[in-house]
Amino acid sequence: MEQLLLEILSLDAYRSISYYVCHLTLPLYRHFGGIKWNGTQNYLKPLVTETRQLIERSGISQETILQHLANDISNSSYLFVAQAILVYAVPIKLDDMQRYNIVTRQTSLPKDIHIDDEILACALVCYVLDGNRYSEWDFNIIVPEEKFFYPTNDYHLTKVENIDFRQSGFIFDNKYYLYNIFIDRKPLHAGEPIPAVFRIMQDGVDISKADLLFRLDERLAIELDKAEICHYEFFEKFYGPSFLFSQTRLERAKNITVHYDPETFNKLLMVIKRDYDTILNEEFWHIEVEQLPNIAETYKPKYVLTTFVHGKYYPIRKAFRHIDFIKNEYSIEKYKQKHNGCSNSDISIDYYTETKDEHYKIWCIENIDMSEELWYELTLVSLAPKYKILFNEMLEKI
Structure with missing residues (x-):
């Protein structure tokens, strides 16, 4: 696999495309954030075509490539790219858990599944370009080229x-x-x-x-x-479904969405968990929103505090019946693992505090139907300014 990556880096087309990609200023894994595949971007096509040929000559299995993308701790976003590939690059519908287990090496890619060659090659090209950004910012090198x-x-x-x-x-x-x-x-x-x-x-x-x-x-x-010309905010979806209240499509008992700021790498986490109210005889969803600031290596304190807003949403009523505001406390070691969100870590991004004291509740309102708009406004004002755009992205309000 390492030899294949080196061969991609040495292709004649790589340097000029790498220079172009650097001027996009956004990571390429964002191309795999939609619900369907929109085709290889024109500027990537020369490199993708040559990479398909390299993959074929290498004899490396599709499963090996897919799992390599998903398990690189230096770029955990490709864990979700790998799962996206199994959504729109295979002829068989797999559920969330099946896709996750395949890419994290817990189960094998079924023998009867063939991944679309172009999509896999495009993902590998994006992975290499994201991991090896153009960095020769010397005008004595740039100008002659x-x-x-x-x-x-x-x-x-x-x-x-x-x-x-x-x-x-x-x-x-x-x-x-x-x-x-x-x-x-x-x-x-x-x-x-x-x-x-x-x-x-x-x-x-x-x-x-x-x-x-x-x-x-x-x-x-x-x-x-x-050309593909579009307007975007300076924040990017990382992975997971948008939250559209009762119209949200939940494939699993627990659903995770993360949006992040590519300049600071601060993240906003939303976890949606199905539950059942035995008193009202009605399904409800726990909606957890948590700010996850990026912590520098020079950070000295032993603990990290995060803002956490929890709500209980009843989709049939289209109302919340519980909203509370919390500060979570994590040890710096565990928080860094949580923020990183790697698939092969003991602590995932939805890791929770270990004691109730560390889950420090400050206010709560409950046992009355509250509108979706009220929950939105209470959550929005509870977030720091830079996280408000991320929150609006999650709800597709921008």
Whole structure:
């Protein structure tokens, strides 16, 4: 397996695609976050085609590749990529537990299941690119490798007209160029579709009457009809179903969803557990929302405190009958394992405090029907600002 990975890294197409991927600024495993496969991205196709050939020549089994992706502790997100592959790359429907057991080596991949070769190769390419990011940020290396199609001045800038700014890049001459990595892409105001610098520029000057020059490196360009241009918030879904109240589809007794901020790697965890109210003779769900801050290696305290909001949701009533606010305390060693969420760790991401004292309840309201909107508002105001967007993502409110 290691030899195969080295061969992918040594492919001629790898370096330029790695440079392009780095300018996307987002991890590639996000391509496996949807409920269906949308095809290999155009910029990855040359590398995926060659990787399929390498896999075939290597003789390495699909099961070996799948399980290698899932069990790399340096990038636990691929545990969920591996499970996603078993959703849309095999002809047989497997449930959550079957998929999890296969990718974590607890059971074998059934002999009659063949994984779609392109999807598996694409996942392996994404895994290699995510794990080996372009890092040669030396202009003495970068500049000689840049490719320019249009006339440039002495500083490699090209005069452009009729430019269409987007969030992650711009459209010029029927091509979509990713912004240079040194351009901050965050908007001036939440929800705006272009970076702040270009919003300010557009508002402050008539660009059509000015000379606007850009560094048009063709390595960052793709034909417009092949480009995938979309707007995204600066937070990313990690894995798990969205919570849509009574419309939520729960495949298991316990369902885990994680969203995270790719800049800080802070995570927001939601655990949904089925239960039954014997007094009301009605099914209800425990809805647990917990902030999981990323802890630096230099963190000195022995314990980590997290914010935890628990609710009991009755889907038939479309109401909550219990909401409480809690602070959880974890030892630093166990918390780091919890935050990492690796499949081969004794402590998973939904690990719970060991004593009631460590599950420090501060307020609770219960035994009355409370609206979905009330639970949403109480939970939202209980979260720190950076987690509010993650929470809204979970509920598909953004």
